[in-house]
Amino acid sequence: MPPRVLVTRRQFEDQMDRLRAAADTVVLTRPEPATREELLEAVKGVTAIFAHITDSIDADVMDAAGDSLKVIAEFGVGYDNIDAAAASERNIAVGNTPGVLTETTADFAFALIQAAARRLAESDRFVRRGEWKWFDPLDLLGLDINGSTLGIIGMGRIGSSVADRAVASGMRVIYYNRNRAGDEHGAELVGSLGELLAQSDFVTLHCPLTPETQGLIGAEELKQMQSHAVLINTARGPVVDMEALTAALADGEIAYAALDVTDPEPIPTDHALLKMDNVTLLPHIASATVGTRRKMSEMTVDNILAALEGNLPPNCVNADEINW
Ligand code: 8YV
Numbered sequence: 001m002p003p004r005v006l007v008t009r010r011q012f013e014d015q016m017d018r019l020r021a022a023a024d025t026v027v028l029t030r031p032e033p034a035t036r037e038e039l040l041e042a043v044k045g046v047t048a049i050f051a052h053i054t055d056s057i058d059a060d061v062m063d064a065a066g067d068s069l070k071v072i073a074e075f076g077v078g079y080d081n082i083d084a085a086a087a088s089e090r091n092i093a094v095g096n097t098p099g100v101l102t103e104t105t106a107d108f109a110f111a112l113i114q115a116a117a118r119r120l121a122e123s124d125r126f127v128r129r130g131e132w133k134w135f136d137p138l139d140l141l142g143l144d145i146n147g148s149t150l151g152i153i154g155m156g157r158i159g160s161s162v163a164d165r166a167v168a169s170g171m172r173v174i175y176y177n178r179n180r181a182g183d184e185h186g187a188e189l190v191g192s193l194g195e196l197l198a199q200s201d202f203v204t205l206h207c208p209l210t211p212e213t214q215g216l217i218g219a220e221e222l223k224q225m226q227s228h229a230v231l232i233n234t235a236r237g238p239v240v241d242m243e244a245l246t247a248a249l250a251d252g253e254i255a256y257a258a259l260d261v262t263d264p265e266p267i268p269t270d271h272a273l274l275k276m277d278n279v280t281l282l283p284h285i286a287s288a289t290v291g292t293r294r295k296m297s298e299m300t301v302d303n304i305l306a307a308l309e310g311n312l313p314p315n316c317v318n319a320d321e322i323n324w
Contacts, residue, residue, distance in 0.1 A: 058244030
């Protein structure tokens with residue numbers, strides 16, 4: 001019997017053909033994600049799951065797949081939707097796609113910094129509503145990027161690439177990262193999160209979602225930011241307490257937010273943030289370029305094909321925890 005592979009969302013056909021050549025491959029091609037029940041049914045007997053952020057791959061899903069399951073390959077670098085500890089306990093490899101989306105995501109985060117600084121989305125809505133009647137020397141004034149301070153939380157691959165862009169644009173860059181010491185990419189390490197929040201004109205998040213970073217930016221942290229400051233989130237929605245953020249934006253504790261990720265996703269259509277002009281909301285598209293999404297798909301398939309041949313996936317996050 002050939003091994004079976006489940007791909008949970010529609011994907012690039014040339015990459016699906018690579019899987020089809022090696023395994024009995026089911027691709028859930030509907031545009032919307034599978035329901036929990038559909039997922040639990042579809043995984044039965046598979047050797048590999050090609051997973052996406054929209055799938056919660058927990059112990060129940062692994063057990064529904066059964067002993068055949070060898071690899072869960074995430075389409076993305078963040079794999080917080082997968083219970084990696086449960087996978088390790090079951091000797092299942094977890095793969096991801098690091099590196100390939102670094103520059104694309106950093107480009108996007110920096111685009112959001114610029115868009116928020118110059119109030120692009122808000123100004124576009126103003127014009128579309130027919131409210132632009134005359135040039136006004138005192139309306140829609142933004143912040144300068146050059147000469148301002150950018151605070152980076154999470155100085156990994158993506159955070160470092162954002163620092164490169166910011167330094168080149170004349171920003172002072174500071175960062176806070178619990179596991180690092182020393183200055184790098186032209187950025188200065190600060191001693192605490194509070195220091196970073198108090199000094200920054202722009203704060204950008206580039207940490208993974210873990211139990212430690214869940215709710216990292218809450219009411220207290222937002223209070224520590226300056227009233228003209230901007231918060232950018234291209235990491236994961238739950239790193240920010242959305243209720244606290246909504247209140248901080250409404251009360252003028254901070255000036256602006258640009259969010260590519262929210263909690264939950266999608267943001268409910270009746271959420272208060274949708275009615276506020278000082279927030280830009282985007283549908284989790286930081287890595288969404290043709291070239292990058294293609295490479296992510298290819299890497300995810302590489303991870304699966306290696307596992308089907310009995311080898312560790314080339315990008316395996318729990319290699320030290322499993323016995324292959
Ligand atoms: C993906 C991402 O689009 O890589 C990540 O961590 O958030 C995005 O690039 C998403 O994970 C799709 O599954």
